[in-house]
Amino acid sequence: xxxxxxxxxxxxxxxxxxxxxxxxxxxxxxxxxxxxxxxxxxxxxxxxxxxxxxxxxxxxxxxxxxxxxxxxxxxxxxxxxxxxxxxxxxxxxxxxxxxxxxxxxxxxxxxxxxxxxxxxxxxxxxxxxxxxxxxxxxxxxxxxxxxxxxxxxxxxxxxxxxxxxxxxxxxxxxxx
Amino acid sequence: xxxxxxxxxxxxxxxxxxxxxxxxxxxxxxxxxxxxxxxxxxxxxxxxxxxxxxxxxxxxxxxxxxxxxxxxxxxxxxxxxxxxxxxxxxxxxxxxxxxxxxxxxxxxxxxxxxxxxxxxxxxxxxxxxxxxxxxxxxxxxxxxxxxxxxxxxxxxxxxxxxxxxxxxxxxxxxxxxxxxxxxxxxxxxxxxxxxxxxxxxxxxxxxxxxxxxxxxxxxxxxxxxxxxxxxxxxxxxxxxxxxxxxxxxxxxxxxxxxxxxxxxxxxxxxxxxxxx
Numbered sequence: 001x002x003x004x005x006x007x008x009x010x011x012x013x014x015x016x017x018x019x020x021x022x023x024x025x026x027x028x029x030x031x032x033x034x035x036x037x038x039x040x041x042x043x044x045x046x047x048x049x050x051x052x053x054x055x056x057x058x059x060x061x062x063x064x065x066x067x068x069x070x071x072x073x074x075x076x077x078x079x080x081x082x083x084x085x086x087x088x089x090x091x092x093x094x095x096x097x098x099x100x101x102x103x104x105x106x107x108x109x110x111x112x113x114x115x116x117x118x119x120x121x122x123x124x125x126x127x128x129x130x131x132x133x134x135x136x137x138x139x140x141x142x143x144x145x146x147x148x149x150x151x152x153x154x155x156x157x158x159x160x161x162x163x164x165x166x167x168x169x170x171x172x173x174x175x176x
Numbered sequence: 177x178x179x180x181x182x183x184x185x186x187x188x189x190x191x192x193x194x195x196x197x198x199x200x201x202x203x204x205x206x207x208x209x210x211x212x213x214x215x216x217x218x219x220x221x222x223x224x225x226x227x228x229x230x231x232x233x234x235x236x237x238x239x240x241x242x243x244x245x246x247x248x249x250x251x252x253x254x255x256x257x258x259x260x261x262x263x264x265x266x267x268x269x270x271x272x273x274x275x276x277x278x279x280x281x282x283x284x285x286x287x288x289x290x291x292x293x294x295x296x297x298x299x300x301x302x303x304x305x306x307x308x309x310x311x312x313x314x315x316x317x318x319x320x321x322x323x324x325x326x327x328x329x330x331x332x333x334x335x336x337x338x339x340x341x342x343x344x345x346x347x348x349x350x351x352x353x354x355x356x357x358x359x360x361x362x363x364x365x366x367x368x369x370x371x372x373x374x375x376x377x378x379x380x381x382x383x384x385x386x387x388x389x390x391x392x393x394x395x396x397x398x399x400x401x402x403x404x405x406x407x408x409x410x411x412x413x414x415x416x417x418x419x420x421x422x423x424x425x426x427x428x429x430x431x432x433x434x435x436x437x438x439x440x441x442x443x444x445x446x447x448x449x450x451x452x
Contacts, residue, residue: 003437003438003439006245006246007437009245010242010245010246013237013241013242013245014235014237017233017237017241018229018230018233021229021233022229027233027234031238031240031241034241034244035240035241035244038241038244038245039244041245042244042245099228099231099232100232100234102228102232103228103229103232103233106225106228121221121225124190125221125222125225125226126225126226126229127226128223128226130192131187131192146183146186146187147182147183149186150181150182150183150185150186150218151182153186153217153218153221153222154182154217156217156221157216157217157218157220157221158217160220160221166220
């Protein structure tokens with residue numbers, strides 16, 4: 001694999017990290033997922049076809065790893081306690097600011113959605129892809145993306161209302 | 177009848193909607209008080225989420241993730257054991273060790289900042305071969321762990337590796353080119369309860385790092401367990417070897433990184449003199 005591709009992968013890391021965080025709901029797990037994704041991407045680099053989108057390809061690797069993980073550990077249904085999640089943020093020396101807390105709360109809400117809903121949220125809401133790009137990335141029709149995404153966001157909104165993380169999100173542009 | 181579907185409202189919130197549909201949605205929002213409530217679910221979970229993730233995610237990207245991509249053998253599990261302490265200046269080595277790095281690598285706890293040396297307890301006869309192997313053609317070369325650090329870690333930064341079951345903190349000190357346009361790096365290897373090792377390795381045409389010299393070195397006193405900045409220690413014979421090999425000046429950090437990224441080849445067509 002050329003150094004150029006590696007460099008492009010490095011440039012993708014911030015986005016891949018956010019994407020992974022949306023799937024895991026936990027920063028340490030997200031970073032582990034990113035690291036595994038990188039390792040697998042390097043090993044199977046010859047499967048990536050130059051000219052196709054590198055980001056979509058790496059997202060696909062990440063979501064496959066995550067699928068397998070969730071299937072194996074049956075994380076689904078396990079409730080991520082917000083207190084615990086906050087403690088994770090605070091205990092490793094990172095800045096604990098309000099926006100970090102909000103982020104953590106929102107991420108834990110996302111992580112409790114069904115995987116197919118998590119994925120559309122990660123692609124569209126977190127990574128900022130259009131419905132069309134997300135449909136291509138996920139290999140499903142755009143209509144499916146939209147109906148699934150609408151349901152996912154309604155569930156997410158309810159979860160965010162329940163754990164109080166909505167007001168901060170709604171005031172993003174306002175308060176510091 | 178309600179012609180305004182959730183999908184249409186969502187598309188409106190995301191701005192991913194045609195002009196005609198936009199007008200239809202706006203008319204609906206103007207006449208139906210429930211519209212705002214329905215819309216809220218989508219405005220709260222659209223761009224606002226992307227902004228939140230972008231703004232609030234603790235950064236920067238951990239070095240281990242970058243190394244997972246840039247280290248040559250990162251395809252295997254070994255990639256996870258390299259924990260570089262990314263520090264731009266050697267002076268800062270002792271003061272700035274990121275917490276995550278310590279948490280990420282238990283072995284690093286054993287040797288603290290990595291530059292801490294307790295002297296005069298070396299295992300006799302092994303210092304010159306620590307981190308080294310003899311290749312099939314009889315050349316003494318860096319083993320996988322040492323080579324991965326020499327390949328990928330910038331000068332002044334430490335990386336923790338496990339060598340022969342011992343945690344070792346390896347720090348490339350500086351990089352230079354020889355008159356034959358080979359790149360060489362002086363490095364230091366710190367271990368707990370053993371002498372600091374200094375060495376010089378040069379990259380050969382096969383991508384191996386041949387060890388030109390390596391020995392345990394005396395250091396400034398570490399009485400009372402004081403941490404001794406590794407840079408103070410030196411070896412006359414190593415220094416003399418560097419003087420003998422070096423052509424021009426040592427590389428600056430930027431040059432070093434660009435050479436490193438270029439697979440340890442000159443980024444430009446090779447010239448006998450890289451500097452001056």
